[in-house]
Amino acid sequence: MTAVTAVNDRITDAVTQSNVQVVADGPALAMASVYQTMAHSTGILLQNSVAATQQQNTLSQAATNQGVMQVYSLDTTAAAASTQKIGQTGTPDSMASFLGLIAAFQQPQS
DSSP states (O other): OOOOOOOOHHHHHHHHHHHHHHHHHHHHHHHHHHHHHHHHHHHHHHHHHHHHHHHHHHHHHHHHHHHHHHHHTSOHHHHHHHHHHHHTTHHHHHHHHHHHHHHHHHSOOO
């Protein structure tokens, strides 16, 4: 068995003070760790947001570029024909000619 020996009071006071300081610093260090983790997570969140915005801008520029290339690559004759078909500009002209022909036949014969 170990023999009980007397310890100087200054030594026990120093050990007690060290233990109290370690226990007292625990919550402060834990909160500092939490704050540091939150700051790091927020930084990563903002970096991801900026990267997503840059990618969206790149995609919109590419889409605009493709649209402009398609507009410049159209054949003018094909574009005019398709515009006439879409707007049906030939139909009113035909209808006006048809109405003029009907009006000519409806005039009384003298």
